[in-house]
Amino acid sequence: MKLRILLITIILLSTELMLGQSEEMTSELYKTYEKFKEVSLDKRRIKHTNIKPLVDKFHKNSKFTVNKVGQSIEGRDLNLISIGKGKTNVFLWSQMHGDEPTATQAIFDILNFLDSDDFSKEKKKILKKLTLHFLPMLNPDGAEVFTRRNALGVDINRDALRLQSPEGKTLKRVRDSLNAEFGFNLHDQSTYYNAERTDKPATISYLAPAYNYEKEINDVRANAMKVIVYMNSIIQKYAPGQVGRYSDDFEPRAFGDNITKWGTSAILIESGGYLNDVEKQEIRKLNYVSILSAIYTIANGDYNDIAVEDYNKIPQNDRKLFNLKIKNLTYELNGKPYKIDLGINRIEVDNRENTDFYNVGRIVDLGDLSTYYGYETFDAEGYKIVAGTLYPTMIASSTSYERLNALSMLKKGYGYVKMAKLPDVRYTSKPMTVLKVTKATPKLDVNVGRNPTFLLQKNGVNEYAVVNGYLINLNGENPNFKNGLIYK
Ligand SMILES: [Zn+2]
Numbered sequence: 500m501k502l503r504i505l506l507i508t509i510i511l512l513s514t515e516l517m518l519g520q521s522e523e524m525t526s527e528l529y530k531t532y533e534k535f536k537e538v539s540l541d542k543r544r545i546k547h548t549n550i551k552p553l554v555d556k557f558h559k560n561s562k563f564t565v566n567k568v569g570q571s572i573e574g575r576d577l578n579l580i581s582i583g584k585g586k587t588n589v590f591l592w593s594q595m596h597g598d599e600p601t602a603t604q605a606i607f608d609i610l611n612f613l614d615s616d617d618f619s620k621e622k623k624k625i626l627k628k629l630t631l632h633f634l635p636m637l638n639p640d641g642a643e644v645f646t647r648r649n650a651l652g653v654d655i656n657r658d659a660l661r662l663q664s665p666e667g668k669t670l671k672r673v674r675d676s677l678n679a680e681f682g683f684n685l686h687d688q689s690t691y692y693n694a695e696r697t698d699k700p701a702t703i704s705y706l707a708p709a710y711n712y713e714k715e716i717n718d719v720r721a722n723a724m725k726v727i728v729y730m731n732s733i734i735q736k737y738a739p740g741q742v743g744r745y746s747d748d749f750e751p752r753a754f755g756d757n758i759t760k761w762g763t764s765a766i767l768i769e770s771g772g773y774l775n776d777v778e779k780q781e782i783r784k785l786n787y788v789s790i791l792s793a794i795y796t797i798a799n800g801d802y803n804d805i806a807v808e809d810y811n812k813i814p815q816n817d818r819k820l821f822n823l824k825i826k827n828l829t830y831e832l833n834g835k836p837y838k839i840d841l842g843i844n845r846i847e848v849d850n851r852e853n854t855d856f857y858n859v860g861r862i863v864d865l866g867d868l869s870t871y872y873g874y875e876t877f878d879a880e881g882y883k884i885v886a887g888t889l890y891p892t893m894i895a896s897s898t899s900y901e902r903l904n905a906l907s908m909l910k911k912g913y914g915y916v917k918m919a920k921l922p923d924v925r926y927t928s929k930p931m932t933v934l935k936v937t938k939a940t941p942k943l944d945v946n947v948g949r950n951p952t953f954l955l956q957k958n959g960v961n962e963y964a965v966v967n968g969y970l971i972n973l974n975g976e977n978p979n980f981k982n983g984l985i986y987k
Pocket residue numbers: 595596599686687
């Protein structure tokens with residue numbers, strides 16, 4: 500009996516020791532990240548031409564094997580980059596939705612890490628036990644125009660059964676040929692997801708997909724759940740409360756669900772939103788740290804000791820976030836005051852080449868929004884909402900516009916200027932809306948679907964403005980302001 504207690508104690512202590520080692524590695528990974536970051540991929544709008552030179556670089560590197568495993572509809576190569584000598588195959592693919600690039604960037608960070616001389620002890624362990632296979636940017640045609648679907652207009656993630664897309668066919672063929680033990684299915688989700696009943700964005704969401712309508716848990720699914728519990732504990736350190744659990748309703752046409760069914764423990768990772776991280780570079784870093792830590796725990800088998808029940812303790816994903824929530828606003832209609840909250844989002848509109856974007860603000864909900872949250876929340880109690888007026892002097896061109904002091908104009912109640920010679924673009928650098936000469940000055944309108952642009956007055960003084968969905972402090976700095984609009 501005593502011997503048994505002693506043995507159990509030893510086992511527990513050694514598990515603690517192992518997990519301690521993993522934890523140390525995780526914090527080192529976080530600290531040293533900049534060393535491995537692939538700096539050429541620093542924006543979300545990345546294309547096949549951006550990753551091609553990187554793939555070629557690893558092709559020439561003897562540590563890696565690069566195989567062309569398929570082609571997109573428009574003829575872009577799909578490459579599988581492999582490293583390791585282990586019997587256990589781990590397969591990671593990203594961006595099957597063309598506008599979901601965060602993990603593609605993280606994959607190249609991970610490849611740089613694997614190529615380096617650092618962390619040699621841990622890497623030796625990983626590459627002896629596992630062979631890692633990366634398929635970055637599964638949907639390059641979608642990435643080209645920054646859209647979810649492929650060139651046929653198909654959502655590849657609903658094509659796991661019919662397999663009409665060459666990209667989906669490639670994914671299935673590679674999965675089958677590797678018979679991978681673990682599969683990382685890497686996506687982005689809307690930045691408007693939050694962890695249920697909190698104002699925290701779901702910076703990362705996880706799912707161990709179900710393989711039947713009953714949502715049963717076999718060993719394949721349980722192992723994915725255990726690794727997710729481990730990854731959640733890592734994200735909690737760097738983004739407390741900012742993890743969500745995706746709905747596990749069975750979707751018979753989706754890849755994750757089928758890959759679990761085919762015998763690979765599928766781990767779905769969704770990169771969501773993070774305050775003031777428009778290009779998701781902090782989230783990319785969290786992908787890097789948590790995926791590498793997960794690979795390490797798969798290599799040394801630590802995840803086996805994790806209680807599968809803990810998976811359900813991760814809060815569910817919800818979609819109750821706005822970019823800006825304005826609460827307790829008094830709005831007058833036909834001479835009567837009403838108390839309303841406004842939910843405001845900023846939509847991204849791409850340029851023609853899909854290399855950059857500007858924002859268009861939109862009121863997406865109105866009324867009692869007390870169950871919703873904002874990345875930014877403003878309590879408008881005691882403020883009066885008024886429309887900005889037209890600046891009396893006509894502006895000649897963009898050059899003279901650049902010289903305007905928008906904050907002082909807003910303070911005086913001006914919200915609009917007319918410009919004689921308009922530029923080609925539809926956005927401005929300042930929170931001062933530009934109108935074409937013949938355009939009438941917009942009236943105050945806070946209906947759903949409208950662009951939120953108005954002033955917030957207290958005791959007759961303009962203290963704040965909302966311009967194109969951005970809250971502007973008229974007496975302070977506004978570092979998050981991106982663009983105003985031009986009405987042609
Ligand atoms: Zn996706």
